[in-house]
Amino acid sequence: MTIELVPSILSANFARLADEAKAALDGGGTVLHLDVMDGHFVPNITIGPPVVAWLRKALPNAVFDCHLMIENPDNYIPSFAEAGANWISVHQEACVHLHRSLQLIESHGCKPAVVINPGTPVHMLDEVLDMVHHVLVMSVNPGFGAQKFIPGSLNKIKTLAEVRESLGLSFRIEVDGGVALDTVGDIVHAGAELLVAGNAVFGHGDIRENTKKLLAAARAASARHA
Ligand code: DX5
Ligand code: ZN
Numbered sequence: 001m002t003i004e005l006v007p008s009i010l011s012a013n014f015a016r017l018a019d020e021a022k023a024a025l026d027g028g029g030t031v032l033h034l035d036v037m038d039g040h041f042v043p044n045i046t047i048g049p050p051v052v053a054w055l056r057k058a059l060p061n062a063v064f065d066c067h068l069m070i071e072n073p074d075n076y077i078p079s080f081a082e083a084g085a086n087w088i089s090v091h092q093e094a095c096v097h098l099h100r101s102l103q104l105i106e107s108h109g110c111k112p113a114v115v116i117n118p119g120t121p122v123h124m125l126d127e128v129l130d131m132v133h134h135v136l137v138m139s140v141n142p143g144f145g146a147q148k149f150i151p152g153s154l155n156k157i158k159t160l161a162e163v164r165e166s167l168g169l170s171f172r173i174e175v176d177g178g179v180a181l182d183t184v185g186d187i188v189h190a191g192a193e194l195l196v197a198g199n200a201v202f203g204h205g206d207i208r209e210n211t212k213k214l215l216a217a218a219r220a221a222s223a224r225h226a
Helices: 014-026 049-058 077-083 098-107 122-128 153-167 184-190 207-225
Strands: 004-007 031-037 063-069 087-091 111-116 134-138 172-176 194-197
Touching: 004 014, 004 207, 014 031, 014 049, 014 207, 031 049, 049 063, 049 077, 063 077, 063 194, 077 087, 077 098, 087 098, 087 134, 098 111, 098 122, 111 122, 122 153, 134 153, 134 194, 153 172, 153 184, 184 194, 184 207, 194 207
Parallel strands: 004 031, 004 194, 031 063, 063 087, 087 111, 111 134, 134 172, 172 194
Antiparallel strands: none
């Protein structure tokens, strides 16, 4: 299992976005997580395609993981792909035609992924698991950074890992919300490998150092588990 740290810019200083994102990538982050919120699906508003496009110019080689917390995502998938997204994830709860949305992402040259909220059971994804690059398990209710990790998410990660094994599939398992030094060990043991972290990376202190420490803790937990 390849552990990757995926810094979420939600807790970054948006007036220094590219510099702070670079610091997190310098510290060992391998994918940049871009949280897109519309004030409808979640009670907060963040960025749209123009910000992604400017970040793409600043970071031409970074992998961008666009987490769409929006209603009617099909209307915006082409614009995010055009702006430079590499991975695009949509919420199961926001998609009336989830299968079609995942196909749309793929048709625009991006890796499709699906997200489930804390209140959504894993089995809601049964019919699309063979289509996705990764499944994102929300371990907080989406909308805000720096919330407390919901422990029940660990069972969902374990269930997903078991289902993947039993079906012989290869999607990756990502977790988002409350990933920090005190939770990352259990998260890695449960089977998550793409670790999104906002507050723990950008919230306070040195971004590069925070990233390094969190990644080292995740790798150490993974090695202990191997
Ligand atoms: C929350 C976002 C997360 C957020 C996680 O709705 O999807 O990506 O940045 O933040 P932390 O790591 O601070 O819990
Ligand atoms: Zn997110």
